[in-house]
Amino acid sequence: MSARTLHEDASTGVSSHRGAGSLTPTMHRVVERIRETGDVVTLCLEPVSGGRLDFLPGQFNMLSVFGVGEVAISVSGAPRDPGPLRHTVRDVGAVSHALSESAVGDLIGVRGPFGSDWQIVPVNAGAAADPRDVVVVAGGIGLAPLRGAVHELVAAHREGGGRVFLLVGAREPSQIVFNDDLEAWARDGAKVMVSVDRATPKWPGRVGLVTTLLGDAGFDPANVRAMLCGPEIMMRFTARALVDMGVDPGAILVSLERNMQCGLGWCGHCQLGPLLLCRDGPIVAYAGLVSQLLSERER
Amino acid sequence: MSRPAQTPDGPGVKAADPVVLGLDGLDALITKLSESGYEVKGPVSRGGAVVPGSISGVDDLPAGVHDEQSPGGYRLAQGDDGRLFAWAVGPGSWKGEFFPAHQEVWRARASDEAIEFTEAAREAAPLAIVGARPCEFRALEVLDRVLKDGAYRDPRYADRREAAFVAVVECASPASTCFCTSMGTGPGIEGGFDLALTEIDDEGGHRFVVRVGSEDGSEMLDSVPSTKADAGDLEARARVLEGAAANMGRHLQTEGLAGLLARNMDHPRWSDVGERCLSCGNCTLVCPTCFCSDVHDTTDISGESSRARVWSSCFDLDHSYLHGGAVRASCSSRYRQWMTHKLSTWWDQFDTSGCVGCGRCVTWCPVGIDITEEAAFIAASDGATRVSPPSTRGGS
Amino acid sequence: MKTMDELLSTHPFMADLDADALAIVAGCSRNVVFEPGELLCVEGESADTFYLIRRGHVSLDVHAPGRGPVVIETVGPGAVVGWSWLIPPYRWTFDARAKSRVGAVAIDGACLRGKAEMDPALGFALLSRISKELLSRLQATRLRLLDLYGGRDER
Incomplete structure (x- = not known):
């Protein structure tokens, strides 16, 4: 029932969007640095040796700062944007601090992309757009891993896809990210x-x-899919509230986080019960196992 | 490397027939492996324990060494027999030969323009192991599913593993902490190996019955002095294995175990074991399948930086660190994570048990926590919860 | 023009209340409109009414010297504003201010208390609904106390 299984069934074909199985990063240069809030910056990266890293909305990369370390950061760009690779980073630890402090021209190592995605069929893929309403609930910087998804969903809506409801929570007005996008x-x-x-x-x-x-919000609980990303407590309560409204638990996706050190399923840190979140996640269906895991302590 | 041996489908093809080696034959096999370009390792007695080490002949093997193991106890004793494999597994598993405790991945030198990576050098010679136990060989197959055959192949592990030659020695002397029969990983072995040896020391003499599991195994035996195993030799082997199975010190009830643990995450036993556990991580260090690692970046004073992969343990507080704190902050939650991973969620993740029943975690636990005892306790009180439900009986 | 019974029955707070009970509540209710900035309740004043919000948003404020009104919470269509009419001394604790044009049903608390005392079944039905609303607001407030987005990164 893991997201991985869903994945392999999905017509998007995930295998082409999994990064190489290496602990050696490919070097990227910071081409733009956007300050989003007091402690959040977006880094726009271009590979030093050309090309472009292919990813699906919701996947993450391992970003390295030379001599400091490596950290898992979700891609905050959209596949449909031709520009540089975007990651939005909050300054919370040694590596994310070094990333936040990096300047245009600096070199950053990138490994990835890894993990599952929000399972959005792009409208230009030839498939019909999903007609269901979609409610996207983001808390704090949880909007970053959803940004690419919302771009795709808004585009799909113009092509006959379902209505898009984006609900954003933040501690205070100064901490709202991506105001222009909103x-x-x-x-x-x-x-x-x-x-x-x-x-x-x-x-x-x-x-x-x-x-x-x-x-x-005004979505149809009987015909909606939901995508949640934010603090685990927020996702837990939001998912329960959605189910109480009549939303199918199987139509709710959550983005989970545990310590990630390799992204490759080798290091064991990102276990959440039976899940290896770098492999089976970070995005998983809320129904069944995951709703239970989120209720259990110290998993 | 274990390419399957040709199945004898006609007369004259003798490659897969069991043979008998004497001590000279075993010595010749070690020499042959070495001359064929392998770095040969086997069990050696060092520092009061039987551990993996380099060997150049039978003289390096632990002749007459016996061990006594108990929860929290391990002692070697020197016997006057000449048996080379009369002990159960020691603290060092073969895991470390393929997945070292500290392994540099790359070094990098930075300039303003670029960062140049140099992949860390690998071992030049392929490894040949003479004397891995069946449980240890199965442990390597468990690791294969994580590091070789999973979504991503780890080339450091997988290349060395695939190039390796493994001569298993079946187990004649299980320890009191052993339970391989419960896990289906011993004391004998069928398939997967290059060679499988059984040490026999009876009225027929001190000898090894050798079965061939691969073309490489067959090739290495080629010029080694041997005789064809007769019915008596094969019966002697069977008696060794029967004796070992009968002497198994412990038992783990595996039927329904994964589900049992999955539905008992709130069992009070976790708090109880959390009180006893020191969270020292010994069990994960000696475990032949524990694979958790940290990815460490360091910079030296010259400005060169390196990345290394280092064993880590789910008993470390930092193992579950998530910007701000550890998810598994209590000792009981960390023990629960370790044990339920071994016996329950490993099945979900890798479609196999994470435990091979080698008993190391029992022996090397400084307070003697016994995984089989913990599992049995939970099985006997299936469904108990941390807080007793309030009594429904009347009264004031 | 909708009757008061119809207005009430379409509000989530009154969902599935039987027709007789609705008629009783309707007898204590009137339809009201507040322009942006107008106050529904004033801190410290006598609490004799509560509001079922039908349209628009209401902020619950408390005024602080030098800070002006501090908004504690905003509520929208489907919400209930005001519990102080239920419990003595029947005094408002916060200001409630229309943020946009607000359409609401105002219910006379003293009137409803009287009806509920005469009809305990109605009283229980109303109190159950109020408790449910209070509980969800209390839970949401508790979660906000956790400062979910503050100390930890959510990636």
Whole structure:
């Protein structure tokens, strides 16, 4: 029932989107550095020796800072964007700090892409767009691994795909990432709702837990698929709220995280019960096993 | 390397027939392996334990060495018999020969323009092992599923593994901590090996019955002095294996075990074992299948940087570190992770048990925690939960 | 023009309430509209009403010297605003302010308390619904106390 199994059944064909099985990175150069919030930057990378890394929305890469170490970061770009490879990094540890501090021109090592994806059939793949509504719930920087997916979904909606509901939660207004994208997606027909936990005097929008947006978003619970990424507690409660609304647990995807050191299924750190998240995840169906694992302590 | 031996489908093809080697024959086999370009290793008695080491002949093997093992105890004793393989497994498994405890992956030198990577050198000569136990050979096959035959092939492990020659020696002397019969990994072995030896020391003399499992095995035996094994030799082998199975010190009930553990994640026994466990990680270090590793980057003073793969243990707090804290913060959760991985989730991940029943984790646990005892306890109290449900009986 | 019974029956708070009970509640209800910035409740004042929000959004504020109104929470269509009418001393704890044009049903708390005392079954039905709403708001507030997005990275 793992996402891997779903994957192999998916018409997108995942094998071509798995990186080489090597611990040696390919060198990329930082061509642009975008400050998103106080502690979040987006790095735009181009391979030193040309070419372009092929990925699916939701997959991750191992990024190396020379002499500091390596860390798993989801791709925050969209396959349909021809530009450089984007990763959005929050400064929380030694390697992510070094990544955050890197400047245009610096060299960054990239291994990947690894893991499962959001299972979005691109509209240009010849297949009919999925007519179901899709509700995307992102908490904090959890929007980064979803950014490429939302790009694809908004494009698919224009081609007859289901309506897109993007619900974003953030601690406070200054921590909302990708504001320009949020506006653009809203212009392109997505329903974008943002809620903060702590309002500032000038914040005109919603205040409250992101789950409180579910009720009046307006999607059809009987005909919707959901994609969740954010703190594990947020995903747990959001998934339960969706199921309580009548959403099929099998139609809910969550992006899980554990310590990742190799991305290749060799190092054992990313185990979550029977799952090796670099191999079977990070994106897995919420139904059954995963909902149980998320309820258990210290797994 | 274990290419299957030709099946004899006509008269004259003798390659797969068992033969008998004397000590001189075994010595000649070791020499032949060495002359064929292999780096030959086998069990040696060193530092009070039988461990993998380089050998150049039978004289390097631990003649007359016996061991006594118990939970938290391991002692060698010197007997006056000349048997070379009269001990059970020691602390060093063959895992480390293919997946070293510390292995440099690359070195890199940076300039402003580029970073140049140099892949770490590999061992020049292929490895030949003489004297791996059946449980250890099966452990390597378990590791193969992780590092060789999974989604990604680890070339460091897989190349050395595929090039290796393995002469297994069947087990005649299980320890009190052994339970390979429960796991189906011993004391005998059928298939997969290059050669399988059985040490026999009876009225017929001190000799080895040798079965051939691959073309390479057959080739290495070619010029080695041997005789055809007769019915008496084969009966002697069977008696050795029967004796070993009868002397198995421990038992693990594997029927339904994966499901049993999966549904008992809240069992109070985890807290109990968490009180006893020191979280020292000894069990993971001696385990022949534990494969967890860290990827370490370091920089030296010259500005050269390197990446190494280093064994790690799920008993380390940092094993489950997730920016801000460890997911498995309690000792009981780490023991639970280790044991349920071995016996339950390994099946989900790699379609095999992660335990081969070698008993090392029992012997080398400083407080003598016994995986078979823990499993049996949970089996006997299936469904117990951490907090007893409130009584439904009446009363004040 | 919809009748009050119809307005009430389409609000999630009243979902599946039987017709007789709806008619009783309707007898204590009136249809109200608030323009943006108008107050539904004022901190410290007597709490005699509660609101079933039908359209628009309402912010729950508390005013602080030098900071102006601090928004604690916003609620939208389908929500209930006001519990203070239930429990003595019936006094509002926060301001509730229309953020956009708000359409709501205002229910007279004293009137409803009187009806509920006469009809315990109705009282229980209403209290169950209020408890459910309170519980979900309390749980959401507790989760916000965790500062989910603050200390840890979510990748």
